[in-house]
Amino acid sequence: VIPYGRQDINESDIEAVVTVLKSPFLTQGPEVPKFESTFAEFVGAGYGTATNSATSALHLVCLSLGIGPGDTVWVPAISFVATANCILYCGATVDFVDVESETALISVESLRIKLAEAKGKNSLPKAVIIVSFAGASPDMELIYQLAKEYDVKIIEDASHAVGASYPNGSKVGSCDFSEATVFSFHPVKIMTTGEGGMVVTNDVEVHKKIYRLRSHGITRSPIEMSSNLGPWYYEQIDLGFNYRMTDIQAALGSSQLLRVPEFIKRRRVLADLYFQKLAGTGLGLPDYNQLNLSSWHLFVVRIGEDAGISREQVIERLSIAGYGTNVHYIPIYRHPYYRRQVVDKDFRLEGAESYFSRALTLPLHTKLENRDLEKICRTIFESQGFQSIF
Ligand SMILES: Cc1ncc(COP(=O)(O)O)c(C=O)c1O
Numbered sequence: 001v002i003p004y005g006r007q008d009i010n011e012s013d014i015e016a017v018v019t020v021l022k023s024p025f026l027t028q029g030p031e032v033p034k035f036e037s038t039f040a041e042f043v044g045a046g047y048g049t050a051t052n053s054a055t056s057a058l059h060l061v062c063l064s065l066g067i068g069p070g071d072t073v074w075v076p077a078i079s080f081v082a083t084a085n086c087i088l089y090c091g092a093t094v095d096f097v098d099v100e101s102e103t104a105l106i107s108v109e110s111l112r113i114k115l116a117e118a119k120g121k122n123s124l125p126k127a128v129i130i131v132s133f134a135g136a137s138p139d140m141e142l143i144y145q146l147a148k149e150y151d152v153k154i155i156e157d158a159s160h161a162v163g164a165s166y167p168n169g170s171k172v173g174s175c176d177f178s179e180a181t182v183f184s185f186h187p188v189k190i191m192t193t194g195e196g197g198m199v200v201t202n203d204v205e206v207h208k209k210i211y212r213l214r215s216h217g218i219t220r221s222p223i224e225m226s227s228n229l230g231p232w233y234y235e236q237i238d239l240g241f242n243y244r245m246t247d248i249q250a251a252l253g254s255s256q257l258l259r260v261p262e263f264i265k266r267r268r269v270l271a272d273l274y275f276q277k278l279a280g281t282g283l284g285l286p287d288y289n290q291l292n293l294s295s296w297h298l299f300v301v302r303i304g305e306d307a308g309i310s311r312e313q314v315i316e317r318l319s320i321a322g323y324g325t326n327v328h329y330i331p332i333y334r335h336p337y338y339r340r341q342v343v344d345k346d347f348r349l350e351g352a353e354s355y356f357s358r359a360l361t362l363p364l365h366t367k368l369e370n371r372d373l374e375k376i377c378r379t380i381f382e383s384q385g386f387q388s389i390f
Helices: 011-021 031-043 054-064 082-089 108-120 140-149 204-214 247-278 311-320 336-341 350-358 370-381
Strands: 047-051 072-076 093-097 127-131 153-157 180-184 197-201 299-302 359-362
Touching: 011 247, 031 047, 031 197, 031 247, 047 054, 047 204, 047 247, 054 082, 054 153, 054 180, 054 197, 054 204, 072 082, 082 093, 082 127, 093 108, 108 140, 127 140, 140 153, 197 204, 247 299, 247 370, 311 359, 311 370, 350 359
Parallel strands: 072 093, 072 127, 127 153, 153 180
Antiparallel strands: 047 197, 180 197, 299 359
16 A cells, blocks of 8 residues: 655665664764754754654643643644644643634634634733644744734644745744744654654754753753762753654654755655646645645645545545545544543534545655556546556
8 A cells, every 4th residue: 555655765864874873872972963953954943952753842842931830822723633732741721723624724814813802801822833734834924923912922833844935935944933843753754763853943042941851851051050060960950851862863864854855846746746637626625825835744635525526435446546545634622532621522613624524635755656646636536447447
């Protein structure tokens, strides 16, 4: 089966990992700081901290911004659960903002209305997490302006968006419009370290806090310690975690990062081919204006009543033909945990529900051949009898 997404590992990637395996340091050696600085430079941010996942990176960002009990943080209703879970880890409250029913990006209009209402009720959130869904960012400039008006912090969950850009030409990760941005290096994403994540920020104080919390809250910096008993000395000054990335992963990350421009180029070619092949078919397509901005982590179509075929039929046809699909994502508030602990049992947001009832992710990754993509498009619309000739 050709999956909806997968990693792309070449000989240089393997060599980079093997070199670390033969070196004195498997972790806490030179590879992690090297990866952090090259990644930060790549996206145009001041500081990078590598972590063992984007989930832990999100947790650290929330803590470093002082999010805790009594605070509320808003997230778009459509995302992977980790976007919201990180808030609960801090003991804070989660609330959901509706998304655009065609793109699953946060609805700026819903955000504007919700902020105005919250101000009236004196219940503004401390922060809003904005997701670059499928690799595309919403209008961050507008969102950031709005957030500043209400003194609300913006965190970007750009797990899908390594290599993506904003319309102003900056890379996602430049933190032009946020306090900090998080990326994921899970194998299904744009580039991989096996498991892994990265936080980038331009705020040195936020960076220092994240850096410390990643490794137990320990510091060796003389200015942060209450005393200094020698070169071996360190102090734990916060309650942190072991969220560290290994040197093995970082070496893979540095090697993969060199390949990101090539990955993005290929993904954009494939996305463009989907646009051509699926134009006029009755399927809802992503926003074509994102062609040269999005990283195209996912290619999500919407299969509505006017498509002449149901989502279940498409999933089945593609599965028989050997192609994997997926639904990204179930609205977070629909998960039993969230229904039990966070929202009322009949809580729903119309944009998120409309999107969720129609969305389907088609295969898109650098190993996908043009002829596979063409076959995927043919398979969706062919009659059952015709299918057997492939
Ligand atoms: C939007 C989003 N946020 C966060 C995560 C968590 O990433 P990780 O698996 O690196 O913890 C994911 C992973 O799927 C994601 O898609």
